[in-house]
Amino acid sequence: MDLDLSALPARERILLTAHDLFYADGIRATGIDRVIAASAVTKVTFYRHFPSKDDLVRAFLDHRHARWMAWFVDALGRRGAHERSGDAQALLLLADVMAEWFTDPVFRGCAFINAVAEVGGSVEGAAERARDHKREMVEVIADLLPTTLPQRMALAQAAAIGIDGAIVKAQMGGAELVREAVEDLRRLLRALADAAAPTSPPSR
Structure with a gap:
């Protein structure tokens, strides 16, 4: 510490x-x-x-949420996300942000995924806090996409699912798995960004 x-x-x-x-x-x-x-x-x-310990666990999750979200928003900002807001290709920044986190020596996966697996059914409010955390993460991701995009929230949800999958893979340990997790996520994000791109009308 x-x-x-x-x-x-x-x-x-x-x-x-x-x-x-x-x-x-x-x-x-x-x-x-x-x-x-x-x-x-x-x-x-x-x-x-x-x-009680349950009270401490709930306080831990509240603190972790505020701390992680502040880092997440800052990490995106340091990569120019604010300047690229509304550009679907900004989704690719998420792979670089996750790479920063995955290579942190104290990385142990998502505290909320871990908490739900450990105590989600026994600590009142733990699962609800995890859902709220993931919901806010999706909202931050959605802010990277054009506000006029009809499938904006669906694409943000898909990106968030991809992030969670990459987190779990990176948590398994080893530099090679971390690299694979980031590259797998990058490919998914590129496909989502391409799906968000406006299509040109067919030529006559």
Whole structure:
């Protein structure tokens, strides 16, 4: 963890510690005692802020959503997405954005896919938060496409499904699988961008 947490308020310290542990090692594998020890707080302090592990999991997902979406929008912006908004070929920027994430040393896949697999049926609100996260991702992708495009949301949904597939493949580990995941995604995005291109009327 690069950030020095010692000066942060207890709740924020617990949440950021849990974020890193849950994402790196999994929600089920990370017990409350480990979070308490790593956060350097007492049990009384922990339970004052998070009455149960489920409460901490929900807070983790809310924090992860805000953090990841901020990164996603910024990563697109750094590649000129704002200037190319409305150009369907801007969809191809998504492959470069995912390549940046997949090669991050702390990449462990999508926290929301992981959370649904682990606790989606047992932690109230977890699956709903995952759906909301994916819905917002689709909205950001749709903003890359022309607003007049009739199939705009359908294409954004297809791109999002492609991203999720690439995430899972990259999560399997190894530089070769990461490269394949990015290139597979790039091919899909190119096909979607071509599908969004206006067609010329047939010549007489």
